[in-house]
Amino acid sequence: MSLTELSIAEARAGLDRKSFSAVELAQAHLDAIAALNPRLNAFILPTPERALADARAADDRIARGAARPLEGIPLGIKDLFCTRGVRSTAGSRILGNFVPPYESTVTANLFRDGAVMLGKTNLDEFAMGSSNMTSAYGGVENPWQRKGDAATRLVPGGSSGGSAAAVAARLCLGATATDTGGSIRQPAAFCGIAGIKPTYGRCSRWGIVAFASSLDQAGPMARSVRDNAILLGSMAGFDPKDSTSAERPVPDFAAACDQPMKGLRIGVPKEYRVPGMSAEIEALWQQGMAWLREQGAEIREISLPHTKYALPTYYIVAPAEASSNLARYDGVRYGLRVIEPGDSLDEMYERTRGEGFGAEVRRRILIGTYVLSAGYYDAYYLKAQKVRALIARDFERAFADVDAILTPTAPSAAFGMGEKMDDPVTMYLNDVFTVTANLAGLPGLSVPAGLSAEGLPLGLQVVGRAFDEETVFAVGAAIERAAGFTARPVLRAGG
Amino acid sequence: MSLDAATVRRIASLARLRVPEDQLPRLGQELNAILGWIEQLNEVNTGGVEPLTGSAALAMRMREDVVNDGAQPEAVLSNAPERIDAFYAVPKVVE
Amino acid sequence: MSEAKPYRVSGDTGEWEVVIGLEVHAQVISNAKLFSGAATAFGAEPNTQVSFVDAAFPGMLPVINRECVAQAVRTGLGLNAEINLVSVFDRKNYFYADLPAGYQISQYSRPVVGKGTILLDMPDGTTREVGITRLHLEQDAGKSLHDQHPAKSLIDLNRAGVALMEIVSEPDMRSPEEAGAYLRKLRTILRYLGTCDGNMEEGSMRCDVNVSVRKPGEGFRTRCEVKNVNSVRFVMQAIEVEALRQVRVWEEGGAVEQETRLYDANKGQTRSMRSKEHAHDYRYFPDPDLLPLVLDPAWVEELKRGLPELPDARKARYMRDFGLSAYDAGVLVLEQETAAYYEAVAKGRDAKLAANWVMGDLFAALNKTGRSIENSPVSAGNLGRLLDLMADNTISGRIAKQVFETMIEAGTDPDPAAIVEAEGLRQVTDTGAIEAAVDAVMAKNADKVAEYRSGKDKLFGFFVGQVMKAMAGKGNPALVNDVLKKKLS
Incomplete structure (x- = not known):
């Protein structure tokens, strides 16, 4: 089998057996990047x-019998993670020349466990978007194509579109990503791979460029549920440098993938049957229920009554936090500075930020500034945080009766580049099923479960109790087993 | 709620974002559309509900009072767009 | 007790009362910053005490320093204030070159310390209670240097992120003197607690003054905030000139506008900072990088048990146990070092006499030599020994002053007993020697003796003086008196 088709578990086994070297594994992926990245634009910066240096070090350790859990595994790193000595842009022009003198905790954990960095993957600017079209470094092409329509280039979803496309196109075995409203799960669904947003607090946010602090959470993307479990096992863990990091042990997520479904109660929220949801998404959802029922789980209808308010809540909370988090990009200590002769400090700020940020980021900063401004705080931000509390309470009540919740990941399959760009709200609706887990801080996993009539991948989402990623992985693996999803995208290494 | 050009200008200035005058009307429309959509929240009865912030169930951990960071002027200055000696430099501020 | 005459500003329409509230920013004494592990020491080379958190690099996160919280709690306890077991950190958003994140982490709606009180010691010995509204923790900003370069402002972030306590008073003060007394008392309490060094010159204690004026008996009128006044004297001056300005505005038929003003000490004026005012909309919201600050009541109790004796308690003890006046006790407790010195001198001795010596001769000597009490040229032990020499009649009070002078001049903290011996200053208690001296004086001044005996009692002092002079000051004053009285009668 081609080295780029391996799962992480297979690659680890092959390296330990010395069937191939870490350098060979890295080179196979670097060749794939060289061949496909000019078209896909999944990597902003291949490294x-x-x-190769990482891979050589990995080979040394393997030779010494000192291999670590991810020794020699080549990964893409979303360019929202600060990587020491390697330019980190957050997909923005304003950080176009920023070289962090520090390493994010999550990537440090991966490298501690032996992972190899292939490069920095593309994303929506500051992770704000659902299409990857807001990146200052250009859109990313989804490696999938509609059946019989090679001309229409599709988006990979966003914001972790580069990571999703890279994993799907076999440019890497797995990737890091982040999810504030659906930025791992929606692109995973669009690209036919699996991705998990863990419980808020499971992965440290230290060293990840912040979008909305109370919602941001890092997670992995890979082609199988088990590979996600393996990666998350390395990424997760308590970090004293993040006040919101949970002081809890990291369970054996990979082992959880083998847990049986028997006796599990799976909730299906009636409010997720949103108007205009396509018949094939509905059918896929029903299929998912059937698969779980067949494996011994009990399906129960549940109610999450405040679901329809989740997106508007999100579009107050996230921009508000972002407007404050992005105030630091001012052209003083790092990043872009745009200045004209005679500019005052304020003029320099306005020019730098006006030109350094793209349209979507500017829009969200303005919304966020507005909803926090004098006289509007109570009506918008405070109100939204109260509705958010109600949304969290909905889940708490539901989880008294069920062990996990099954929903579609996204309301549609991948759409064309340039579509849905005219109206921001239409674009925001992409996150309708995913955003609730962020607002409530819960773990959510997207698993590829089938193909649309047009031949595009569709995903199902499993949401679990806080810090119960194990059940989420178990249910996700059960769906994966039943779905037997083997379809591969048109654009892929060796394809 | 409706944002006129003057309000957009004020918000943009508060956020230190330069917005060319000719873009103000369109931006105002976009923001209005978003705000109009957001306003469905008014339907929700939130009487007696405590607002949620982050993972509010937890109490904050505290760090010990130890100096273990900060002696790294070159590292903090290395990305500066403009520096003079060991300072960041900005256009002169007249107070 | 007679009520002091209230402070009034007299205008054309009559007398005006001044209403004053103070906001003090006190830099917390801690090794590391409020939310980072960078050092807080004053005077380091630029940008050498800056973590990536302080410089607001992408992805950096704050983690709170326990000691800074402890210091705020101690201060709250020292101000007899409520400690809020749950408080919240908010972001105060504004752009400035020395505010790296574009927001300051502060506490807006739920501060760590609530209402308290502070007792002012007025110069006439009376006290006055002023309410504390709240105390909260926040980050200090960096420093902008505007005069180092012709076209640039230079930014040093060493101070960025150092913990500050903002201590807000109620508008309870009515005169510049009370405001001065408030600041001095607050500084004393902070220094006793060890939570802030109170050094206004280095900027570790800074003050914003809220001033309004009104006709006595009226409700409050609009106030102005005079920002960043950096000495007690300037605070008092700023209040005086700002009150006058407001009286003029009102009396000219205008209305005082609520605004931020700056005190220009050179011109003795306040001026508007209106330019800054309009742009400010701080957009406070809870900092999502932090959780609520929840304090364990047992920890607060532990901090309470660890508090030192505070100035008010100490003053009361001095009045009760040492019989000192309110004024004397107040002066002696102002600085912990002075109080400690005084107590060392007073222990086992005449406490009032000790107070007179410390506040009189010692303070004068310190003043003259420009030394602080920690570096006093005379130690408490040796001042005590000097008092002992008086108590056991080895020397008289007059000779004691002379010996003290010698001790100060020596600068080596000499033993007073050695000086008395070396210079032969031991007091003469030998009645025979005194009688001889008295006889000699009377013989030489027979005319005065006659005058005295014919009723001119006032001359007694003259005879004492002459005898003492004849004995080089060493005669025991009581014995000299006795012998003179006997012989003159």
């Missing part, structure tokens, strides 16, 4: 020298 071949770094990858």
Whole structure:
């Protein structure tokens, strides 16, 4: 089998057996990047020298019998993670020349466990978007195509579109990503791979460029549920540098993938049958229920009454936090500075930020500034945080009766580049099923479960109790087993 | 709620974002559309509900009072768009 | 007790009362910053005490320093204030070159310390209670240097992120003197607690003054905030000139506008900072990088048990146990070092006499030599020994002053007993020697003796003086008196 088709578990086994070397594994992926990235634009910055150096070090350790859990595994790193000595842009022009003198905790954990960095993957600017079209470094092409329509280029979803496309196109075995409203799960669904947003607090946010602090959470993307479990096992863990990091042990997520479904109660929220949901998404959802029922789970209808308010809540809370989090990009200590002769400090700020941020980021900063401004705080921000409390309470009540919740991941399959760009609200609706888990801080996993009539991948989402990723992985793996999803995208290494 | 050009200008200035005058009307429309959509929240009865912030169930951990960071002027200055000696430099501020 | 005459500003329409509230920013004494592990020491090379958190690099997160919280709680306890077991950190959003994140982490709606009180010691010995509204923790900003370069402002972030306590008073003060007394008392309490060094010159204690004026008996009128006044004297001056300005505005038929003003000490004026005012909309919201600050009541109790004796308690003890006046006790407790010195001198001795010596001769000597009491040229032990020499009649009070002078001049903290011996200053208690001296004086001044005996009692002092002079000051004053009285009668 081609080295780029391996799962992480297979690659680890092959490296330990010395069937191939870490350098060979890295080189196979670097070749794939060289071949496909010019078209896909999944990587903003490939780092071949770094990858080969990492791989050589991995081979040394394997030779010494000192291999670590991810020794030699080549990964893409979303360019929202600060990587020491490697330019980190957050997909923005304003950080176009920023070289962090520090390493994010999550990537440090991966490298501690032996992972190899192939490069920095593309994303919506500051992770704000559902299409990857807001990146200052250009859109990313989804490696999937509609049946018989090679001309229409599709988006990979967002914001972790580069990571999703890279994993789907076999440019890496797995990738890091982040999810504030659906930025792991929606692109995973669009690209036919699996991705999990863990419980808020499971992965440290230290060193990840902040979008909305109370919602941001890092997680992995990979082609199988088990690979996600393996990656999350390395990424997760308590970090004293993040006040919101949970002081809890990291369970054996990979082992959880084998747990049986018998006796599990799976909730299906009636409010997720949203108007205009396509028949094939509805059918896929029903299919998912059937698969779980067949494996011994009990399906129960549940109610999450405040679901329809989740997106408007999100579009107050997230921009509000973002407007404050992005105030630091001012052209003083790092990043872009745009200045004209005679500019005052304020003029320099306005020019730098006006030109450094793209349209969507500017829009969200303005919304966020507005909803926090004098006289509007109570009506918008405070109100939204109260509705958010109600949304969290809905889940708490539901989880008294069920062990996990099954929903579609996204209301549609991948759409064309340039579509849905005219009206911001239409674009925001992409996150309708995913955003609730962020607002309530719960873990959510997207699993590829089938193909649309047009031949595009569709995902199902499993949401679990806080810090119960194990059940989420178990249910996700059960769906994966039943779905037997083997379809591969048109654009892929060796394809 | 409706944002006129003057309000957009004020918000943009508060956020230190330069917005060319000719873009103000369109931006105002976009923001209005978003705000109009957001306003469905008014339907929700939130009487007696405590607002949620982050993972509010937890109490904050505290760090010990130890100096273990900060002696790294080159690292903090290395990305600066403009520096003079060991300072960041900005256009002169007249107070 | 007679009520002091209230402070009034007299205008054309009559007398005006001044209403004053103070906001003090006190830099917390801690090794590391409020939310980062960078050092807080004053005077370091630029940008050498800056973590990536302080410089607001992408992805950096705050983690609170326990000691800074403890210091705020101690201060709250020292101000007899409520400690809020749950408080919240908010972001105060505004752009400035020395505010790296574009927001300051502060506490807006739920501060760590609530209502308290502070007792002012007025110069006439009376006290006055002023309410504390709240105390909250927040980050200090960095420093902008505007005069180092012709076209640039230079930014040093060493101070960025150092913990500040903002201590807000009620508008309970009515004169510049009360405001001065408030600041001095607050500084004393902070220094006793060890939570702030109170150094206004280095900026570790800074003050914003809220001033309004009104006709006595009226409700409050609009106030102005005079920002960043950096000495007690300037605070008092700023209040005086700002009150006068407001009286003029009202009396000219205008209305005082609520605004931020700056005190220009050179011109003795306040001026508007209106330019800054309009742009400010701080958009406070709870900092999502932090959780609520929840304090364990047992920890607060532990901090309470660890508090030192505070100035008010100490003053009361001095009045009760040492019989000192309110004024003397107040002066002695102002600085912990002075109080400690005084107590060392007073222990086992005449406490009032000790107070007179410390506040009189010692303070004068310190003043003259420009030394602080910690570096006093005379230690408490040796001042005590000097008092002992008086108590056991080895020397008289007059000789004691002379010996003290010698001790100060020596600068080596000499033992007073050694000086008395070396210079032969031991007091003469030998009645025979005194009688001889008295006889000699009377013989030489027979005319005065006659005058005295014919009723001119006032001359007694003259005879004492002459005898003492003849004995080089060493005669025991009581014995000299006795012998003179006997012989003159």
